Amino acid sequence: MKARIHITLKAGVLDPEGKAIENALGSLGFDGVNDVRKGKYIELEIADSDETTARDNLTRMCEALLANTVIENYAIDLEA
Amino acid sequence: MKARIHITLKAGVLDPEGKAIENALGSLGFDGVNDVRKGKYIELEIADSDETTARDNLTRMCEALLANTVIENYAIDLEA
Amino acid sequence: MKSAVIVFPASNCDRDAAVALERISGSKPHMVWHGDSDLPEVDLIVLPGGFSYGDYLRCGAMASQSPIMKEVIKKAKAGTPTLGICNGFQVLTECGLLPGVLMRNAGLHFVCKTVPLSVENTDTVFTSKYGQGEVIDVPIAHHDGNYFADADTLDRVEGEGQVAFRYANDNPNGSARDIAGIVNAKSNVLGLMPHPERVIDQQLGGTDGAPLFAALTEALS
């Protein structure tokens, strides 16, 4: 089963990278760009065949390794 | 308008981070995880009010800065 | 030899490069701010190491879009010798003056250590004072030095003698075909991950970087 995971910074957490990207876009002449936030996107194949187990395992992976839950949120999508 | 951009490595491009995540998940005891690929996920607000202009501008941003098209693909989603 | 060192926001080896250039060539380089659009008349352009723009997004990506880079690209294409060290190498690949990209180290960690390099091509303005196949010790200090290009590009780069330096022993970062530094097809643009400017006097633990600056000085004065 294919899984897609989005890891994003929690609201209010400073995003230095997002800010730098926003400034860089500005100096390249792209106006009107705001609130740039940069996150991570992970795709993977997981062997579990049923969705509940897969989601369960992915949640544990996010908590244990993939996301830093002090400052990040994660969202898991499973391909049907 | 809110835009979401996914930047992923092209097929065939080595992904050292994905590989390392895969190994680390393995040593944490998560079995059956394969093909881990790590990409970037960028959210931003764009001032353009019509979708065509917005998509056009975002494409130029991706080409100019956000993605390195030698190794990366990008996909743009616009919030309706 | 007249030279220019480009200073990007959060370049941090700009001083080191300037010290090495002055010490070996005898003349002080121009320090050129990335936001300027004019480059002084120089014989050599140096893009120094560091963390331009914090290495955010992709190392060297934002710096490669700096105003001064239009001039750098123009001069480099016209044949001005251009040297990119570490972050400077990343900028050179991001702006297309050199092929390939520098990805995250295979071990994912930042790596700082002195590594042996073999000199693969002595037929450039940068490497003429080394012997073919000579092994030199030069420090590396980077997070993203894992050189990658598709197989065709790698074959071409190797076939045309564009590989200037290879890691001679262990490959510290997973770089394709052990590549540590490459030149462009005209051999006037060199990018390398190791830091020759950090080994120019014996107190620093070696002088293996000095011949690179000496070669430039001799050729360009």
Add this chain to the structure above:
Amino acid sequence: MNSNTDAVIAEHGLSRDEYDTIVRSLNREPNLTELGIFSVMWSEHCSYKSSRLHLKKLPTEGPCVIQGPGENAGVIDIGDGQAAIFKMESHNHPSYIEPYQGAATGVGGIMRDVFTMGARPVALLNALRFGAADHPKTRHLVGGVVAGIGGYGNCMGVPTVGGEVNFDKSYNGNILVNAMCVGLADTDNIFYSAAKGVGNPVVYVGSKTGRDGIHGATMASAEFDDDSDEKRPTVQVGDPFTEKLLLEACLELMAEDVIIAIQDMGAAGLTSSAVEMASKGETGLELDLDQVPQREENMTAYEMMLSESQERMLMVLKPGHEDIGRHIFEKWGLDFAIIGITTDTSHLTLRHKGEEVADIPLGPLADFAPLYDRPHVATPKAEYISPDDVPAPNDLGEALLKLLGGSELSSRRWVYEQYDYTVMADTVQRPGGDAAVVRVHGTTKALAVCTDVTPRYCQADPFEGGKQAVAETWRNLTAVGADPLAYTDCLNFGSPERPEIMGQFIGCIDGMAEASGALGYPVVSGNVSFYNETNGIGVKPTPAIGGVGVLPDVSQMATIAFKAEDEVIFLVGETRGHLGQSLFLRDIAGREEGAPPPVNLATEKRNGDFVRGLIRSGKITAVHDCSDGGLATALADMAMASGIGATIDLPDDLPAHAFLFGEDQARYVVTMSAADADTLEAGDLPVLRLGTTGGSCLTFDGVAEVMVEALRSAHEGFFEGLMHDQL
């Protein structure tokens, strides 16, 4: 007038008595913003309420001292119109909660303390203590902390050249992350924080303010309980890119004659910087919070005053020079905002959205700050363990390999290879030696820097342990050939509200004070971190010492590696085979007990001065002090660093294991050519001819022989094994 409930007061970490004092200071109840300001200023972290009384005992003066404790960092004179500016600080609690960002912002914070005084940072060090290597959290914490330190320091382009790493179960729930920064400035261009004068603009520069780490300073003063993992308070995210720009912009502005006072915003952010600048300058300060650059919407006055957003500075400029500052900061892409003015009211007055939201008399805020003489009980004296009471191991070679491959003595290469230690091209002694050495750019001088403390000694005998920590840094600086000049400290302890912990604290300070006095080695800056405990279990007392010395001529620097075969090896200093609290006793005999080795400061000074004299005479070829693991590990380090072995004779008046692994203090191993060795004059100093260098083995004559290669592989194994596959 609002009334603050007991719950609100307690949430602010204030006692009822402290609250009543606030009411007395103001002659009224504080509003929430004022309560927040008092709470952070009177937190342990900012007010030093439990430690102030005792810190006074430390010697802080000496011929080299330009500025002792009390400013952002200490300043010493290193000759030729140049000064070294340095400080060490803890970031323990944040690093436990979020190791990468906690450690990174610790490094960022200590660098700001140094460059706010006008110095360019030239060296970083870090003293790290983790829980037991096999504790389930340790790997994650080690990986994150080391990456965070590297991530910040590397981006700044300041070499991280030294430090220490220990593992001990007492840190399982409370790791220690202490970061030290050393910078260089000209003595006539040093900047202080006293906001002098009336009517001068108060300027905010750097990053925008967000809701980061609100209550960080109070968090650092509260002990953990089991819920801490769940609560996950907001931790600050560091932005080393912005800090690098801030550094360059500040130094550029400092070259102009426009700054009256400058102070970084560290713990307790705008509150502590504003209060400290005004108090020191004996002025008042009026701030208009609407002018504060803000990252988030609808921030309240309370939030702005307590935010711990990183990479910010507060300055008072000479009036009329604002544009010079604005121009420089804007060039570097940083915020620059005039947010207030100095006044003659001696009050801190805050306005927000057109209203006055706080009005605090600064006199009482400082003068009525709590000061406690907490109850304390001294640690009972531990018993001396005679070498004869510790059985010999079956195989001395095996014992050496086990120690070298253990968590305490193994190579720290895995750690320091993640730090750029060669950037700035002045690092002439890299991590791995006794002290790191960086050249004073453009001169023939160099700074030597190191950090040390042996917590197991401090726990067994705080007084001897405090002495030992100071003496060991002095010794490490001496061993590279430097004149030790002064030090900074970071005192990490459990809860000061427990008399045993207060007893440890006082004991360590007394020991440090005695060593400082005897060695002529003052303390110029430092930091106290209390409440490093979880569920009533405190860390081992850990007063980390960061020493700084100067080599007048860097070409005379000494290193630990044997230089050639057939050289003569001497041991300077007396060996009694002290095994109490030694690593041998702990890791080979399995006993954690006894009195630590006593430190005789007169001997320490005499032996050190002798060795330094030898180094300066150019006669000795290698030097290494004896510390953890004793003589055998010192010799092994020298052999591993060079690939050259040695043959050592053992004396007959001590058991071999006590001779080899005893941790007697004030000792150095030195090597000399055979010719020089014959002319060595040691007077009445105890100098023992140990043997000669050469071959591929370290041979203890008649008892053991180990290949240098085997030493190396044991030494390198630990971290690789521990951190394998940890992201």
